[in-house]
Amino acid sequence: MLQIACRVLMLLLAGTMTVAAAEPRPRDDMKKDFVRPAGVPYPADNPYETHKVNLGQMLFFEPRLSGSKWISCASCHNPGLSWGDGLARGIGTDMKTLGRRSPTILNMAWANLVMWDGRKTSLEDQAFGPVTSPAEMNGTIEEAVARIGAIGAYQAEFKTVFGDEGVSARTIPLVLATYERSIVSGEAPFDRWIAGDQTAISDDAKRGFDLFTGKARCTGCHTSWNFTDNGFHDIGLPDTDIGRGEWLKVESMQHAFKTPTLRDADRRGPYMHDGSLGTLADVVDHYDRGGLMRPSLSNMMQPLHLSGTEKQDLLAFLGTLTGNNAPVTVPVLPNPQAARN
Amino acid sequence: MHFNIPILSAALLIAAAAPLHAENVIVYQEGKKFSEAEVAVKVGETVTFTNKDPITHNVYSSTPGMAFDLKQQKPDESTTITFDHVGEATVQCAIHPLMKLKVDVQ
Numbered sequence: 001m002l003q004i005a006c007r008v009l010m011l012l013l014a015g016t017m018t019v020a021a022a023e024p025r026p027r028d029d030m031k032k033d034f035v036r037p038a039g040v041p042y043p044a045d046n047p048y049e050t051h052k053v054n055l056g057q058m059l060f061f062e063p064r065l066s067g068s069k070w071i072s073c074a075s076c077h078n079p080g081l082s083w084g085d086g087l088a089r090g091i092g093t094d095m096k097t098l099g100r101r102s103p104t105i106l107n108m109a110w111a112n113l114v115m116w117d118g119r120k121t122s123l124e125d126q127a128f129g130p131v132t133s134p135a136e137m138n139g140t141i142e143e144a145v146a147r148i149g150a151i152g153a154y155q156a157e158f159k160t161v162f163g164d165e166g167v168s169a170r171t172i173p174l175v176l177a178t179y180e181r182s183i184v185s186g187e188a189p190f191d192r193w194i195a196g197d198q199t200a201i202s203d204d205a206k207r208g209f210d211l212f213t214g215k216a217r218c219t220g221c222h223t224s225w226n227f228t229d230n231g232f233h234d235i236g237l238p239d240t241d242i243g244r245g246e247w248l249k250v251e252s253m254q255h256a257f258k259t260p261t262l263r264d265a266d267r268r269g270p271y272m273h274d275g276s277l278g279t280l281a282d283v284v285d286h287y288d289r290g291g292l293m294r295p296s297l298s299n300m301m302q303p304l305h306l307s308g309t310e311k312q313d314l315l316a317f318l319g320t321l322t323g324n325n326a327p328v329t330v331p332v333l334p335n336p337q338a339a340r341n
Numbered sequence: 342m343h344f345n346i347p348i349l350s351a352a353l354l355i356a357a358a359a360p361l362h363a364e365n366v367i368v369y370q371e372g373k374k375f376s377e378a379e380v381a382v383k384v385g386e387t388v389t390f391t392n393k394d395p396i397t398h399n400v401y402s403s404t405p406g407m408a409f410d411l412k413q414q415k416p417d418e419s420t421t422i423t424f425d426h427v428g429e430a431t432v433q434c435a436i437h438p439l440m441k442l443k444v445d446v447q
Contacts, residue, residue, distance in 0.1 A: 249403075250412075
């Protein structure tokens with residue numbers, strides 16, 4: 001039996017050794033961590049292709065993927081609402097409220113595990129998840145393939161990309177995932193500041209950045225230009241949902257949820273996996289308090305003792321992350337009569 | 342004679358826990374990566390995980406027969422694990438799932 005032999009803590013030596021505290025990094029050095037990437041990463045086994053993006057966009061807005069022919073991916077991931085739905089919790093089949101908030105799909109090209117609890121390993125793996133969930137779109141893979149494959153325009157487009165395989169349970173996820181990877185947050189004032197425009201954000205926001213990367217400890221989880229570590233943390237919200245803990249039976253994953261991006265955050269309330277916090281000010285207050293104490297609570301969660309001015313500076317900073325997103329054109333779907341049959 | 346109790350305690354703890362004649366492999370967590378992708382040890386030998394990142398990590402394995410969970414490992418914290426079964430353990434950080442390491446126990 002494997003055993004933990006010993007746990008040697010630096011704390012044990014703290015009384016006799018002087019451990020040099022890390023010097024805070026200067027702001028200009030810290031800014032280097034937040035440079036936008038030059039391009040969008042596409043996996044080698046599902047590379048970018050314009051036809052796939054176009055097909056994926058059509059299927060993303062395609063209600064015939066759902067059992068009722070009424071719900072599409074875009075029903076919960078509305079581009080007009082920064083690819084969320086603006087609700088505390090999503091709404092699925094028969095107008096029933098779902099268990100968690102609909103997350104934005106901005107910048108998913110940089111994600112690895114997908115969903116609040118990380119139960120899907122890629123966008124391709126995730127694509128049929130909502131389609132086949134009885135609570136969400138209440139369809140089946142076979143039904144979706146048959147419906148899409150019966151529409152001539154889709155048949156032709158899929159054949160162009162995939163040859164004789166055409167519409168299949170493999171190719172539908174490929175095009176949906178390719179389209180979703182193409183959805184990237186627009187350039188925000190913060191990006192212009194990072195790129196060198198000193199006037200792009202206010203002095204309040206700059207102080208907020210210093211707090212974000214320092215005293216407020218936000219970069220423990222919200223890292224890089226996309227403001228996520230793609231990790232899982234229990235941040236001490238008092239609900240019964242165990243999140244990642246359902247799939248990974250280790251203590252720190254109980255009540256843990258995936259770190260969301262903060263891009264367009266001020267357009268995406270209410271907040272958290274359960275939509276329990278109405279405003280970004282509520283979110284800052286939650287982190288200032290430190291969250292509900294329990295064994296799984298991330299030990300990065302600690303009372304911050306932020307002043308009122310500091311909280312305002314943090315909010316000013318978060319406001320600079322909202323991008324100038326281009327309007328999204330809703331695709332014209334083929335054979336609309338079939339949707340009513 | 343005056344003993345430095347904390348240092349003595351740490352030394353005794355290490356000495357008591359480490360198997361005689363066993364080798365120890367050190368793996369660092371730095372930049373949200375393990376310093377090694379794969380390490381090899383013999384049965385009864387140890388691997389020490391030292392968190393050099395400024396953030397909390399986890400180390401766990403759910404490999405059957407070799408499972409363990411170090412819960413939350415703070416910056417500068419070190420933990421030593423003894424591997425006492427032959428096999429290949431997949432070790433990961435539950436918090437940062439891209440952090441993976443194979444421990445080949447021979």
